[in-house]
Amino acid sequence: MEERTALEERVAAEPGAFRILTGDRPTGPLHLGHYFGTLANRVRLQRAGVELFVLVADYQVLTDRDIADHLSEHVEGLTADYLAAGIDPSAATIFRHSAVPALNQLMLPFLSLVSVAELQRNPTVKDEIAASRQASVSGLMFTYPVHQAADILFCKANLVPVGRDQLPHQEITRTIARRFNERYGPVFPVPDALLSAAPSLLGTDGQKMSKSRGNAIALSAGPDETARLIRGAVTDGDRHIAYAPETRPGISNLVLLAALCQDRDPHAIAAEIGDGGAAALKKAVTDSVNEFLRPIRARRAELTADRTYLRRVLAEGDERANAVAERTLDEVRTAMAS
Structure with missing residues (x-):
C-alpha cells in the first residue's frame, strides 16, 4: 500500500x-x-x-x-x-x-x-x-x-x-x-x-466477472438486459441489507456496484435500503447502473454507427x-x- x-x-x-x-x-x-x-x-x-x-x-x-x-x-x-x-x-x-x-x-x-x-x-x-x-x-x-x-x-x-x-x-x-x-x-x-x-466486482452468479461466463453487465448492454441480469443476481435469505463482503458476498457485491455507480460509500447505500430486502436492493442497483451507463451507451452507439x-x-x-x-x-x- x-x-x-x-x-x-x-x-x-x-x-x-x-x-x-x-x-x-x-x-x-x-x-x-x-x-x-x-x-x-x-x-x-x-x-x-x-x-x-x-x-x-x-x-x-x-x-x-x-x-x-x-x-x-x-x-x-x-x-x-x-x-x-x-x-x-x-x-x-x-x-x-x-x-x-x-x-x-x-x-x-x-x-x-x-x-x-x-x-x-x-x-x-x-x-x-x-x-x-x-x-x-x-x-x-x-x-x-x-x-x-x-x-x-x-x-x-x-x-x-x-x-x-x-x-x-x-x-x-x-x-x-x-x-x-x-x-x-x-x-x-x-x-x-x-x-x-x-475493489473487485463479482459476476451476477457470485463468481469472477468474466465475458465468457455470461455473468457480466457489458458497457453496451441496454437497460432491459441490465435489469434482467441484475434480477438474476445471487443474493441470500436475510432480508436486512448490509455491506459485509466476507459473510454476505452476493448482497455486498450488489451494494458495491450501486455505490461505485453513485460514487458513494457502500455502507451508506446498504443503510438506505435497510430491511427492504433483495428486491429493493436489485431495483436500486438497476437504477444506479442504468443511470451511470446512460451517457456511455449513447456515446458508444454514436461510435459504432x-x-x-x-x-x-x-x-x-x-x-x-x-x-x-x-x-x-x-x-x-x-x-x-x-
Missing part, C-alpha cells in the same frame, strides 16, 4: 515523466468489472497528463483458442468501448498487435533472456492454461509473459497498471529489461507496476505505434551488434 501511494504521488507530481502501456484482448464487449477495475483508472491517468499506449491484443486471442471468431468486429467494439469510456484518441495511441510487426520481432531476443524453468513456474501462465479449459495449449500460451514484455517494452513504458494477479507477468518484464540492459547496454526502462486500488471513424482511430494509432516500435527495434539491433 505504501509503495503504491508513493508511486501515485510521483505520478501526480510529474505525470509527463510516465508512459503507460495497457490493453485488452478483443474477445467480446467490455463490462462494468473492466470499467471500475481498469478503464476508469486509465482515463484518470490520461487526464492527469500521463502518456497512454492502449493495446488491442488481437494476436493474444490466439493463445488460448483455436479460432478467433468475429475478430475484426470485436476489435472495433473494443475501440468503441475505450472511446465511450473517455479515452482520448488524439492523445492516446490505440493500436492493434497484429499491425505492429516490429513489436513482435522483440520476442526472439527476449526469449533468449529467460529460462524454460522461469516460464514453467509462472503462476499467471498456470492460471491462464487452467482457465482455457483445453486438453493442450499452444507454445504461444507458454511464452505469454514474454509476449507481454514485448508489448510493454517496445514503447519503453515505465508504468503498467495491473491487478495483483498480474504481478508475476510484470516481474518477467522487469527481469527481461534488466537482463537486456546488463548484457547489451541501457535500452529499456525497468517498468513499475501500479497496483489497482479498485461510424465504423469509418473507428477504423481511422486504429489506423492512426497503428501508424504511431509502428514508428515507435521501429525505433526501438533499431536500438535493439544496434545494441546487440555492438
